[in-house]
Amino acid sequence: MAKYLLLKHYRGAPTPVNDVPMDQWRPEEVEAHVRYMNDFAARLETSGEFIDGQALSPDGMWVRYDGEGRPPATDGPFAETKDLIAGWMVIDVDSRERAIELAGELSAAPGAGGEPIHEWLEVRPFMTEPPTITQ
């Protein structure tokens, strides 16, 4: 039992095979993509492996502490930021192999021409709690 984060990037991931931005797809291709994503999440719920899925707006900012008595400093968004996260899905699976299998399925979501995007997804294991038995 292990939780994994499947991270989807707007920018910063290696280039996918079917590299056409969504705004250039036909409307029915967008429909098909959305349906695929919803079906994928629904299937994970049925299999008892779904924890969470969220999409993020690309429109964010940087914030940091700016010293005692001053409001936090804000900056950005930076259009040139190399890495931009689009959203995530958290799954709870039995093995690393299963996490890879599911990420592969998610990456096969259809894009332009109804063909799989082959999008690169970042797969990151969660840190666990320490086990009871250690020696």
Added chain:
Amino acid sequence: MTPDDVGRRELVPRVLSVLVRRGADFATAEDAVQEALIRSLAAWGDEVPADPTGWLITVAWRAFLDMARSDSARRDREVRFDAEPPAGAVPSADGTLRLYFLCAHPDLTSSSAVALTLRAVGGLTTRQIARAYLVPEPTMAQRISRAKRTVGQAGVDRPGDVRTVMRVLYLVFNEGYSGDVDLTAEAIRLTRQLASLVDDPEVHGLLALMLLHHARRRSRTRPDGSIVPLADQDRSQWDTGLIAEGVDITQAALARDQLGEYQAQAAIAALHADAARVDETDWVQIVEWYDELLRFADTPVVRLNRAVAVGEADGAGAGLAALANVDEHVPRRDAVAAYLHEKNGDLELAARLYANAARNAPNLQERDHQARQAARLNQHRQHHR
């Protein structure tokens, strides 16, 4: 339900196995038993009926009939059960044991087997199990109902055996996380019950192993959650009652001369428990038990732990030699290497390995612990430069 309802939850497998033997399908019967448990909370109040098992069977059977009827109405089928239950099926140890085997069915993934065991044998609610494993309740409900379907279809003719049950209970104990239920205590309760049903020295070994580790739980972490290694634990906090019980069970199991991996692990835990101070630990005997354990479970983790013991018994050089035969990708290998190199006097390499161990740690507590070790050595080296 609260953890205090252990007495009530203990009746669950008996009640469920009676329903199944009366011909109820496993999935619906299991739901019916949970329903009966919930009703008993209101109905019993402070006064438990004279025959609580009988009460639960009656109420669960009625709940089952209601469920089966509404199900059959939905599917336009006839109910095949009489309101008066067939005679003959009474609570028995065999039924309970069979239920354990069913929930550890080989067709189930380990997470499904764990969840199903905790619900159908342990009597925990789906919500409690979901919270314990930090999973949303609907996801856990799906996992359990899917597991019940798998068991119902593939199941009853080819259940798991005592090996698969022990693996499930070990997982519950070892990964007992959070929520309002102490899963380590629950694993001990279920293993104790299993040990009363099946006469197998390995089951006793597993129970002893759990008791001996549970005995140390107060000393294993600081109040802030950080881990305390075995060598630094305050042994006065160890639960001597649990240790005595664990040692007795281990010795009785070993005397039967049918060694297995859980007994060997229990023997190692007993030797640690036996040392009033860390420098009284009988490392030579511990190494011998690791050699026995390797015969049953030659895994990288066992080899790694053996290398630690060799390092204590025969010196850091011997420990490092033993470590050379351990798979490089096993978790915590860098941590062990760091410890042995420090003991061997190579502080620079040790500091680097501790830093690696922190970077690759599987959990936050371990990461922080290894980072502190690296920081300690780096500071020490700066002072002595």
